[in-house]
Amino acid sequence: MSRRTVLQIVAYGIVCLAILLVPTFYDDAFVLNKYSRYLVLGILAIALSLSWGYTGILNLGQATSFGLGSYCMAMGLKLRTVPVHTGSSGLPDFMVWNNVATLPWFWEPFHSMSFAIFAGIAVPVIFAILLGWFIFGGRVTGVYVAIITLAVLVVVNLLIIDQQRFTGGFNGITDLAQLEIFGLQFDAYGSSSYYLIAVSLTFSLFFALAITKSKTGLILQAIRDQENRVRYFGYDVANFKIFSFAVSAGIAGLAGMLYTIVMEFASPTFLGVPLSLSIVIWCAVGGRQSLLGAMLGAIVVTGMQGALSESEIFLDTWTLIMGFLFVVVVLFLPKGIAGAAELLFERIRPGTGTGSARTEPSPSHNAIRRETGPAE
Amino acid sequence: MDIVTAQIVTGLSIASILLLVALGLAIIYGTTGVINMAHGEFVMLGAYSAWFLQTYVGIGLIESLVVIFAMVAALGWVAERIVIRHLYRRPLDTILATWGIGIMAQQAIRLSVGGELRYVEMPPVMGGSIILLGIEMSAFRLFILVLAIALFAFTWYLMYRTTIGMKLRAITQNREIASCFGINSGRIYSLTFAYGAGLAGLAGALVSPLKSVSPEMGTTYVVDAFMIVVLGGVESLIGTMASSAILGQLYGFLAFYSNDTIAKALVLMAIVVVIRYRPQGLFAAKVRV
Numbered sequence: 001m002s003r004r005t006v007l008q009i010v011a012y013g014i015v016c017l018a019i020l021l022v023p024t025f026y027d028d029a030f031v032l033n034k035y036s037r038y039l040v041l042g043i044l045a046i047a048l049s050l051s052w053g054y055t056g057i058l059n060l061g062q063a064t065s066f067g068l069g070s071y072c073m074a075m076g077l078k079l080r081t082v083p084v085h086t087g088s089s090g091l092p093d094f095m096v097w098n099n100v101a102t103l104p105w106f107w108e109p110f111h112s113m114s115f116a117i118f119a120g121i122a123v124p125v126i127f128a129i130l131l132g133w134f135i136f137g138g139r140v141t142g143v144y145v146a147i148i149t150l151a152v153l154v155v156v157n158l159l160i161i162d163q164q165r166f167t168g169g170f171n172g173i174t175d176l177a178q179l180e181i182f183g184l185q186f187d188a189y190g191s192s193s194y195y196l197i198a199v200s201l202t203f204s205l206f207f208a209l210a211i212t213k214s215k216t217g218l219i220l221q222a223i224r225d226q227e228n229r230v231r232y233f234g235y236d237v238a239n240f241k242i243f244s245f246a247v248s249a250g251i252a253g254l255a256g257m258l259y260t261i262v263m264e265f266a267s268p269t270f271l272g273v274p275l276s277l278s279i280v281i282w283c284a285v286g287g288r289q290s291l292l293g294a295m296l297g298a299i300v301v302t303g304m305q306g307a308l309s310e311s312e313i314f315l316d317t318w319t320l321i322m323g324f325l326f327v328v329v330v331l332f333l334p335k336g337i338a339g340a341a342e343l344l345f346e347r348i349r350p351g352t353g354t355g356s357a358r359t360e361p362s363p364s365h366n367a368i369r370r371e372t373g374p375a376e
Numbered sequence: 377m378d379i380v381t382a383q384i385v386t387g388l389s390i391a392s393i394l395l396l397v398a399l400g401l402a403i404i405y406g407t408t409g410v411i412n413m414a415h416g417e418f419v420m421l422g423a424y425s426a427w428f429l430q431t432y433v434g435i436g437l438i439e440s441l442v443v444i445f446a447m448v449a450a451l452g453w454v455a456e457r458i459v460i461r462h463l464y465r466r467p468l469d470t471i472l473a474t475w476g477i478g479i480m481a482q483q484a485i486r487l488s489v490g491g492e493l494r495y496v497e498m499p500p501v502m503g504g505s506i507i508l509l510g511i512e513m514s515a516f517r518l519f520i521l522v523l524a525i526a527l528f529a530f531t532w533y534l535m536y537r538t539t540i541g542m543k544l545r546a547i548t549q550n551r552e553i554a555s556c557f558g559i560n561s562g563r564i565y566s567l568t569f570a571y572g573a574g575l576a577g578l579a580g581a582l583v584s585p586l587k588s589v590s591p592e593m594g595t596t597y598v599v600d601a602f603m604i605v606v607l608g609g610v611e612s613l614i615g616t617m618a619s620s621a622i623l624g625q626l627y628g629f630l631a632f633y634s635n636d637t638i639a640k641a642l643v644l645m646a647i648v649v650v651i652r653y654r655p656q657g658l659f660a661a662k663v664r665v
Contacts, residue, residue, distance in 0.1 A: 058468055134652060143411060144655050146471065147606060151644045154599060158644075162637040273595070277475055284472055320487065323479035330473040331462055 005213060012209060012292055016202040020195070029189035033262060034306060036197045038299045040258045043197075043204050045282045045298035046291050047251035050208050052280070053288035054217065055244040056224030058146045061153035062279050065124035065249035067271030069256025071160070071173065072123055074266030075107060076116025080177035093175065098165040107166075113181070120257040121250045128249030132242035139238070141227065150273070157271040172267030179261050188264050197258050201295070204251050208291050211247065220244050281322075285329050286336050293338025381511050383628055389517045391624025392524040393583055395617060397597045398604040399524075399531060400575030402616040405605055407548050407568045410460055410470040414478035415601060416594025418573045422448050422580025423589045424485055427494045437499050437581065444581045445574040452573020456566045464565070482591045491591055496584035520582050527575065532613055534571075544568060548611065603647045609657025618659055 019039065023032060044066055051057045078092050091103060109115045135148055160167045167173070179186040186193045211217050219240055222230045231237050260266050269275065279298070286297015301322070308318045333340050401415045425447050429440040455477055463470045502516040535541040546554040547561045555561050579597075587593065604623055608615030623643060630639035650658065 058471070060471075138652050140652055140655055143467065143471075144606070144651050146411075146468070147602060148648050148651055150599070151603065151648050155641045155644045155648075158637050158641045162635070162641070273599075280472060281476075317483075317487070319483040320480055323476045323483065326476035326479070327459055327473050330469050330476065331459065334466065334469065 008209070008292075012205055015292060015296070016198075016205065019201065020198045022198075023191045023194055027191075032191060032194045033189045036194045036262050037259070038302045038306070039194075039197050039201050040255050040262060041279075041282070041302050042295040042298045043201050043255040043258070044252055044279055045286065045294040046201075046204050046208050047248045047255065048279050048283050049288050049291050049294035050211065050251070051244050051248035052283060053290070053294065054212055054224060055220045055241060056227075057241060057245060058142075058280075059149045059245070059248070060146045060276055060280065061149035061151075062248070062252055063271050063273075063276035064149075064153045064156050065128060065252035066256040066259070066275075067156070067160075067266075067268075068124045068127060069120040069253030070260045070266045070270045071167070071256075072110075072116055072120035072253075073179075073257035073260040074173040074176060075110040076113050076119075077176040077179060077260070078173050079107070079111055080113070081175055092168075092173070094168045094171065094173070095165065100165050104166055113179075117257065121253045124249040124253035124256070125246050128246040129242060132245040133238075136238040136241040136245075150276070153271060153273065153276055157268055157273075160271065161268050170268060172265055172269075174265040176260070176264055186261055188262050193261055197262070200254060200258060204254065205291060205295060208247075208251065212291070216240065216243070281326050284336055285326065287338025287341075289335055290338035290342075293336055293341075296338075297336060378511075383632055384625065385511050385513055386632075387625035387628035388521060388621075389513075389624075390627050391621045392517075392521040393579065393586075394600060394604055394624055395524045395528060395620035396520070396579035396582060397576060398601040398608075398616055398620055399528060399613075400572035400579070401598075401601045402605045402608065402613065403531065403535075403575075404569055404572035406611045407544055408460075408464060408565050409467050410463070410569075411467065411474065411602075412572070413471055413475040413598060414455065414481065415474075415572075415576050416596070416598030417478040417481040418448055418452060418576035418594070419580035419583075419597050420485065420589075420591060420594035421451060421481060422577030423496070423584040423593060424489065424494070424580075425577065426581035426584045427496050427589050428489075430496055437496065437585065438501075441578060441581060444577050448577025448580075449570040449574030452576075453566055453570035455573070456569035460569065461562060461565065478594070482594075485591045494589040496581075496589060498585040516585065523582065527578070528613070528617055531575075535613065540564070540567070603644065607647055607650055607658055609659045612657065612659045615657055615659030619657075 022035060026032060026035075044062065047065070048059060048062045051059050051062075081092075091100065092107075095103070110119070131149075131152060135145055140148065161169055163169070178188070184192060186196055212221070219230065219235055220243075223235075223237055223240055227237055256270065259270065278301075282298035282301050283294040284297075285301055286295065287293030305318060305322065308321070329336065335342075397415070397419055400418070401412060404410055404412050404415070422444050425444045426437055426440060429435045429443065430437065433440075435443070455474075459473055459477060460470060463473055498516050502514075502519055505512045505514050506518060507513075533541075535544065543554070543559045543564050546557070546559060547564055551561050580594075600623070604616060604619045607623070608617075608619035626643050626646075627639055630642055634642075
């Protein structure tokens with residue numbers, strides 16, 4: 001292991017430890033719930049950083065995986081609620097309102113909680129593999145990937161809203177039971193949920209870090225920088241991209257499930273275009289080419305958003321500030337705050353890094369000229 | 377028979393609005409390669425300008441069109457000068473930066489005018505309807521259709537029959553070499569951006585009497601407009617027109633048979649498939665590498 005890797009692991013470990021220690025200082029249920037929400041979005045940013053920052057796939061539809069995961073969890077929890085408005089066979093309330101007589105077949109397996117948890121990751125991953133195969137198999141690159149993923153997000157969102165009888169439509173799936181695993185109750189406002197999320201975050205962060213440090217991770221980064229050159233070496237670029245796309249979808253699915261636990265509902269806004277583009281913002285602000293940076297970017301930006309929108313003066317101006325901040329970051333800090341920090345760190349202590357940060361290709365080298373896909 | 381014609385007329389009406397929005401985007405994207413996510417916000421600003429001029433200054437919609445074009449074009453010019461010109465070498469980052477500009481524009485409107493829905497009155501002359509080919513059609517929608525085609529023709533003329541257009545096409549083909557021949561590419565880019573933004577403003581002003589005006593109204597247009605530009609082929613104006621027509625008819629047709637949501641989903645899926653197999657667009661004459 002290079003010295004740089006060791007430093008990185010130490011830094012990541014310290015941050016995760018700090019996050020795990022938070023409940024010992026704040027024992028307020030409301031605050032913990034708020035923090036867990038930010039952490040979940042941090043996991044989501046890790047997912048995008050893996051596909052965008054490390055593989056160069058600008059996925060504007062990251063919220064698709066997030067939403068699918070969240071709906072899987074919500075379906076599982078919904079079937080465990082004490083029926084209040086339900087019919088004879090324990091149908092979810094919104095189905096009764098929509099005159100659905102029997103539970104649809106795809107809801108059946110969600111009676112098992114372990115299936116629901118499995119599906120929360122498997123469904124986004126399978127969806128991503130199919131979509132990735134469709135996109136990357138045809139060597140579609142750059143801007144077109146962004147547009148396709150965005151369009152797919154909108155389609156899934158529209159379908160969920162339209163199929164109100166099975167998905168709850170605009171209202172989403174509300175009034176959920178609490179998750180219970182091995183006799184442990186995960187209350188949205190308790191420290192147990194916070195720990196669950198903090199552990200998941202630590203796991204996702206180190207899992208993603210392990211991937212980027214592996215040989216596969218190196219090839220992914222090479223694909224990001226010079227896709228054709230990697231192809232000439234004989235690697236199957238499409239398969240590597242699908243892999244990164246699918247892993248990122250799995251992590252986002254996990255985040256979606258956790259989000260349902262914290263928010264106590266699932267809604268079509270979880271698959272909304274605004275959320276999906278916000279993920280991109282967090283990564284860009286924090287530094288897309290650093291997993292930790294992207295994660296902290298999400299936590300800091302959403303945290304600031306939460307704090308500022310609570311005070312009267314900033315309630316309305318917050319969005320304006322965020323837009324401005326975002327433009328400034330894109331203009332002056334293309335690698336985000338993490339990139340700036342790394343540059344600063346190397347200037348203070350020359351020779352600590354392996355120099356990899358300095359030999360990266362210049363932006364113009366990296367720029368995607370309007371590529372035309374198969375015709376290249 | 378009547379139903380078919382009525383369906384086609386509805387489709388044309390949708391298509392003309394789509395064309396107005398997409399035309400500006402097509403020029404900006406085709407020339408500069410900038411993915412302008414703020415385009416929808418320029419549409420929104422146009423609609424608000426129309427509302428403002430009508431409510432506070434008392435100018436009718438038709439008379440204010442020129443002013444609105446100038447106002448929104450000026451805003452587009454400012455955005456290009458301050459932010460976008462630094463990003464021509466990083467096309468993917470333009471998505472992010474222009475989205476940031478879009479958020480700021482939305483919020484600025486919300487802060488200054490308020491988030492509630494606003495309504496713009498239709499020009500009284502065009503309140504009625506006209507019988508055309510045995511079909512009753514709203515005079516205002518017909519006006520939009522005619523104006524959309526006229527603007528398209530004007531843009532085509534500008535691109536292919538004027539010196540500015542020639543310079544613009546030269547830059548599109550190769551910016552460095554065009555600059556070597558003494559073309560001030562920076563200036564042409566800002567003019568293009570301003571013109572595209574102005575067109576978006578006009579589109580916003582024209583749809584304002586048909587739909588309610590709100591700070592979020594732009595986002596619905598920008599996705600559609602993008603799909604049209606990509607579907608039509610990046611550097612093909614004719615393609616933009618043709619794909620607006622196709623999309624307009626498809627929306628009208630599918631919405632007639634199922635519901636609006638499913639129509640939208642189906643059209644988007646069709647576009648995804650097209651992009652996958654023909655990223656250069658349906659109507660691209662030749663591909664520049």
